[in-house]
Amino acid sequence: MLNRRDLLKNIGATGIATMLPAEVLALTTQKKTKFRFCLNTSTISGQKLGIVKYIEIAAAAGYDAIEIWLPDLNTYLKEGGTMTALAQRVKDAGITVEDAIAFAPWMVEDDVQRTAGFKQLEEEMNLLAQLGCRRIAAPPAGVKKDPPLDLFKAGEHYKQALDLGRKTGVMPQLEFWGASGTLFHLGQALAIAAAANDPDARVLPDIYHLFRGGSGFDGLRLLKGSAVEIFHFNDFVNSKPVAEQTDADRIYPGDGDAPLGKVVDLLKEMGGSKVISLELFNRDYWKQDPLLVAKTGLQKLRALV
Numbered sequence: 001m002l003n004r005r006d007l008l009k010n011i012g013a014t015g016i017a018t019m020l021p022a023e024v025l026a027l028t029t030q031k032k033t034k035f036r037f038c039l040n041t042s043t044i045s046g047q048k049l050g051i052v053k054y055i056e057i058a059a060a061a062g063y064d065a066i067e068i069w070l071p072d073l074n075t076y077l078k079e080g081g082t083m084t085a086l087a088q089r090v091k092d093a094g095i096t097v098e099d100a101i102a103f104a105p106w107m108v109e110d111d112v113q114r115t116a117g118f119k120q121l122e123e124e125m126n127l128l129a130q131l132g133c134r135r136i137a138a139p140p141a142g143v144k145k146d147p148p149l150d151l152f153k154a155g156e157h158y159k160q161a162l163d164l165g166r167k168t169g170v171m172p173q174l175e176f177w178g179a180s181g182t183l184f185h186l187g188q189a190l191a192i193a194a195a196a197n198d199p200d201a202r203v204l205p206d207i208y209h210l211f212r213g214g215s216g217f218d219g220l221r222l223l224k225g226s227a228v229e230i231f232h233f234n235d236f237v238n239s240k241p242v243a244e245q246t247d248a249d250r251i252y253p254g255d256g257d258a259p260l261g262k263v264v265d266l267l268k269e270m271g272g273s274k275v276i277s278l279e280l281f282n283r284d285y286w287k288q289d290p291l292l293v294a295k296t297g298l299q300k301l302r303a304l305v
Helices: 004-011 013-019 022-028 051-061 070-078 083-093 111-129 151-168 186-196 207-212 218-222 260-270 290-304
Strands: 033-040 065-069 096-101 135-138 171-175 230-233 272-278
Touching: 033 051, 033 096, 033 260, 033 290, 051 065, 051 070, 051 083, 051 290, 065 070, 065 272, 070 083, 070 096, 096 111, 096 272, 111 135, 111 151, 135 151, 151 171, 151 186, 171 186, 186 218, 207 230, 218 260, 230 260, 260 272, 260 290, 272 290
Parallel strands: 033 065, 033 272, 065 096, 096 135, 135 171, 230 272
Antiparallel strands: none
């Protein structure tokens, strides 16, 4: 009796499709993952060039998209800039704004503070919608270490954030911080997303945070394609104790010890569209020419993916 390997070798995929059941046919199909490359502006923020310059650099370096920070956007507006003008700059640059890093305290226990946090979140979502941005990071900003985070309540709050996302068109991506002491682990993020019981729940993983918070990387196998739309890429070294590492220790992807090939393979297995965003806070890189840093990062991302 022919085994499956012999069958594939001798007949070929076309012949199998006409004579074998779906169980065998599934062996010949593969999920397709489309990657887009994005520059998180933290990577070149050391010289505080401003959001307009960041857009120019991302486009000049060859990225498909940019990931901005709300503090930079607020500074731009305070200095007299307009959303209409900024949206035009993004359009002229030929890139998209895929996500924004924000810090509204939407997950905190205090009712008054959380209400203010949701108001801030909605205002920020409305601003981002004017740039065509479809996502906003939703980390545990303002959440205290004690009492321990109630994952079920956090799920309820995340559901409320998702409702705002549907209202504004800018969807919150649940982000965990490896060194936060509150929401630091992929397992916690998955529990919150599940507790939200919402089809639009999304998790925003980060290589550094997976390492720093002790999540590891095999847990990513539990995520299907639609659960992850954007992924922060960077690298780390094992020579420094984990507990002593900070965001500033992040280095270019591929220059350290992170199992990035494994992560890329898992993302490919997930299928769907993935935004790979370079997010670094390296002080040495901040001193260098920002365009060179952006180009170097993109070259290393492409080499991996």
